[in-house]
Amino acid sequence: MIFRRRPKNAPAPEVEETSEAEETTPEESDPRESDAEVSDADESGEGELDIETLDSLDWRGAGPWDITEIDLDLEPLPGRARIDLGSMIITGFGGAELRLQVAEETQQIISAMLIHGDSALELGAYAAPRSGGLWPELREEIIEAATEAGGSAALVEGPFGVELRRILPVTTPDGEQGYQPSRMWVVEGPRWLLRGILYGQAAVLEGLEPPVSDLLTAFREVVVRRGDEAKAPGDLLPLSIPADVDPAGNQTPH
Known part of the structure; x- marks a missing residue:
């Protein structure tokens, strides 16, 4: 179930495979050292977050895209390169x-990290269901799981409506506790999340x-290839390494 487990001449980003056990993210920081505050109010601090209104709006006007909505024959902007991972x-x-x-355990690619x-x-x-609405159904479950793990989570307004922010306890490689x-x-x-x-x-x-804006642009540029297979809501859409990129990060010229 979702969330329950943890131009042709442009250079492609390096592709590296890691296992779940070896999964790495940028160094964890202690949120107590930052000025960020997570609350159920919007970022301006003016009143309660209107979750119902945010959920009712369409946030895909500038992407991410469905495979039927974009012409992949058009070159990306200079300095950027597409990598086809199957479902994304x-x-x-x-x-x-x-x-x-x-x-x-399965050697299945479960996510990609830029x-x-x-x-x-x-x-x-x-x-996701054809009718949508999967994200609102999952948020309370995610918040409850974060709380049970000894962390916290809250909802704020973000660039795609309701954004969820979490702070989870972690053990660093040297055995220390952090956040x-x-x-x-x-x-x-359309039938995907x-x-x-x-x-x-x-x-x-x-x-x-x-650096949020750089990653926001990358998120908006994702193209999802759902496929026609019947899948239960929350099932992972399979990812694969493209034929023109090897694990060492070398891209075959087109």
């Missing part, structure tokens, strides 16, 4: 590294200034 087509940008997260400096955006695509903040963007399209989770510096900054 990601557009990389200069200085970004792409890591594919692999489940040890890393840029000390920030990261983890991307995953899932099946990992994150920001979760979710958009629903795209999730993006910000980690690192981008997770503790307010607003959409860099």
Whole structure:
């Protein structure tokens, strides 16, 4: 179930496979050292968050896109390159590294992570009901799970309506206890749901200034290929390594 487990001449981002056990994100920061505050009020601090109104609006006017909505024959902007991972087509940008997260027990690719400096955006695509409405159903479950884990979570207004922010306790590689903040963007399209989770510096900054803006652009440029297979809501849409990119990050010329 979703969330329950943890131009042709442009250079492609480096592609690296990591297992769930080896999964890395930019260094965890203690949210108590940041000025970020997570609450159920909007970022301006004016009153309660109008969740019902935010959920009723369409937030995909500038992407992310369904495969039927975009012409892939058109070249991306200079300095950017598309990488076709099957259910997701990601557009990389200069200085970004792409890591594919692999489940040890199945060796299935479960998510893709764009890393840029000390920030990261983890991307995953899932099946959703034709009628939509999966994201509102899942939020309370995510908040409850964060609380049970000893962390916290809250809803704020973000670039795609309701944004979920979490602070989860983690154990660092040297055995120390710390906290990992994150920001979760979710958009629903035709029978699919795209999730993006910000980690690192981008997770503790307010607003959409860099590095958040760079990862926001990358999220908007994702193209989802749902396929016609019958899938239960929340099922992961399968990812694959493209034929023209090897795990060492070398792209075959077209």
